[in-house]
Amino acid sequence: MYLEIITPDENVFEGEVESAMxxxxxxxFQVLNDHAxxxxxxxxxxVKILRLHDKKTEEIHFSIDGxxxxxxxxxxxxxxxxxxx
Structure with a gap:
């Protein structure tokens, strides 16, 4: 699934992910593939993101202010x- 995180100032993250919390x-709450x-x-x-990178699961974190x-x-x-x- 595709995730995009943007703020009024910049595009923070963009790419395919396995899940996002x-x-x-x-x-x-967590979002997985085929979520309603x-x-x-x-x-x-x-915000915790799991993505597949070079056949390994990579965990990325962002601190969000709402x-x-x-x-x-x-x-x-x-x-x-x-x-x-």
């Missing part, structure tokens, strides 16, 4: 307020 407003359509707010916290996530047809779009350091 988000800090939802009411608790964290979804629109949700995300709170401040850690925003919105949309899941539709194996594409995840995250509109983040900002990405923390």
């Amino acid at each position: 988000f800090p939802g407003s009411d608790g964290s 359509p979804l629109v949700s707010s995300v709170g401040k916290g850690d 925003g919105v996530v949309e899941v539709l047809n194996n594409k995840i779009l995250v509109l983040a307020e900002s990405i923390g350091e």
Whole structure:
């Protein structure tokens, strides 16, 4: 599935992923391939991405300061307020 994370200032991440975990407003949630359509707010916290890289699973983390996530047809779009350091 394809994931894109953008802020008002930059395109932070773009690429194929195996799964993504988000800090939802009411608790964290995970998105896997063929997930049902979804629109949700995300709170401040850690975004955890798993992707296959050179036949190995790679784990990537971003600290997000809130925003919105949309899941539709194996594409995840995250509109983040900002990405923390």
